[in-house]
Amino acid sequence: HGQEDEHTFRRALPGYVYRFPADHAAHPDFRTEWWYYTGHLTTEKGRNFGFQLTFFRHALRPPSTESQSRWAMHTLYFVHFAITDEKKDTYRFQEKVSRGALNMAGADPETYHVWMEDWEVSLQGKTHRLKAGKEDMGIDLALAPTKEAVIHGNNGVSQKAEGEGYASHYYSLTRMQTTGVLHWQGHSYEVTGQAWMDHEFGSNQLRDYQVGWDWFSVQLDNQTELMLYVIRHRGGQVDSTSSGTLIHPDGSSEHLLLSTFQVETLGSWRSKKSGTIYPSGWRLTVPGKKLELKLVPTIKDQELTTRKSTLVNYWEGSVRVTGSFKGREVEGRGYVELTGYDAKFRPDI
Template sequence: MRRLLLVLSLALVALIALAGYLDRAAVPSEVATGTDVAAAMSATADPGYARAEAPRAFEFPRDHGPHPEFRTEWWYLTGNLETATGRAFGYQLTFFRTALVPPDRRTSRASPWASDQLYMAHFALTDVAGDRHYAFERHSRGALGLAGAEAAPFHVWLDDWSLEGGDGPEPWPVTLSARAQDDEATDEIALQLVLEDAVLEDAGGRVLQGDQGYSRKGPEPGNASYYYSYPHLAARGTVEIAGETLAVAGGGWLDREWSTSALGTGLEGWDWFSLDLSDGRALMLFRLRREDGTRDPYDSGTWVTGPGESRRLAGDDFEIEVTDRWRSPDGAAEYPSGWRLRLPAEDLVLEVEPRVRDQELRLSVRYWEGAVEVRGTSHGTPVSGLGYVELTGYATGASIPR
């Protein structure tokens, strides 16, 4: 379910504050008036937007590009890297798009600055050896080439942060570029990668999540998204940090998702896992956290066992046990910080630990998104792996952008 509508819907509040030139009357009222994560994600959407209400046929390369008839979507890339000497890094580059008005109310405006689409991007780098997490945020309108998305050739960008690939059904290789100035240092943080799909099949390693790409998150029509992933990416390139340029290689996981009003009512957030195992298998799980503490019937996941082979998981197919907790430096949030995952039918038990405990993004919306290590057993045989975990709804409201 990844990333649902949370960051985007709420960051729109900060975006509007930063971009006062936009027409506030055009901003959906459920976004403009509050900063509660679950409320923004479950609010009733304007009926002029398209909604995910049933499975659909995907069309590539078209679906690598934007879907402006839906209110929100994202291109979400995370992964783990290493130098030749074993120095480890985690990385995140995410682009969010949100529509200000539904298609049936869009009008032509003479100004070249005018746009009915807003973009936000998050770039983060985890320096495992340095026990440090860097996070950055940018916003822009989808006008004058400042930000946007294109299907063929594949291109998503905001200023000089970008993902850029080819024009075929599969976009690989894709070049990732991001550079930012750390507020607490004089040096820049930069990432330059070339990403390839490590699965050499006709459709590559693409996985349609949920019911053939239709991912339910609630009981009402439209409480769903269209969602596909590439869990097995190979990455190589450079990391610039503390004045050094380091050659790195590793992996990545790309999520693509779009929707209009994904969540049902009574939810406060979610926990999401993307794990690549040493035996070539991969696991995606998400748990929706209900305000009353009960288990949500729309918890879900996908167990990827090989090229073109995956099994959809219902909430009863897996168990998530929290084994540790961590509190943010200012005390504003307490997050899980260790997990034991079980898939009883697969005789799979995994211990998941953050590679750095503080990987909280304290941006216009606060959430924890970080690199993790995995150790465990599958049918009694040891397995290991790396991945990413996302935790939302633990910090109330939005923080002040840095």
């Protein structure tokens, strides 16, 4: 982390005004940006799948007056794509990496279109179109948001550490009606389901003493959603800026401070591939909202060992959700992301 680039990349500061759909597009004046989709798909015969598709943009130096093509060389793009097959207890992921040269990969700052070769996400009206993979493992999906974008944090910033600018601009589309085709192991399935989109951009989010995070997204069948993230320090303490958002059926939302919720780990799982030990199974409680949820992975092994692109191991997987909310039983589905349990992990964000 050189000092000079912190003064040339734009920082995520309070007071940012979001405009949609313009803010779905790329923000090249920030160093790091990602567009992240997860979802739960069901075939016509009731077979359940999960998917993750994430496009990352990482600028190696700030945009300047140099030509667009020269500047493109100073941007790295990564894509992670994963499918969880609940019935077969199978998980597969693919990754791609590219510099923005020769138009092989890019992120349009004017209209929402992010691509790498023939993998892409784009906007058609209000519908998000996702295309990734091939015949043995691929998706071609249309995602229609049923709620407006939810802005996380206070005053337009999601704080990730103490100190000005150690933050991101972060919003989500927490419920997206999803239809399309899943290609899997030689078959093509018509699928329907629900998806979630995160879009986050900033320039220096984490401090050196922070090692990783546990992130949770939950979609309950009663049309309520929950997002929580817990940032961990080297010594095992939880960062005070960890927070969350509760989204109501009407789309309104509430910011949740760390003091208002608890995340309890119920078990662990050891990866045979990397040797990393991850938490596995959680209890999330928000006492003031009378919300208590149990999250169980649909399958244990949903680890990405990204040797080509980001060079880190992380766990990103679909979970089943049960529990109670205001005295009533609830159930739903979710996704959990676990980073920094691998000793080598040090994201340059």
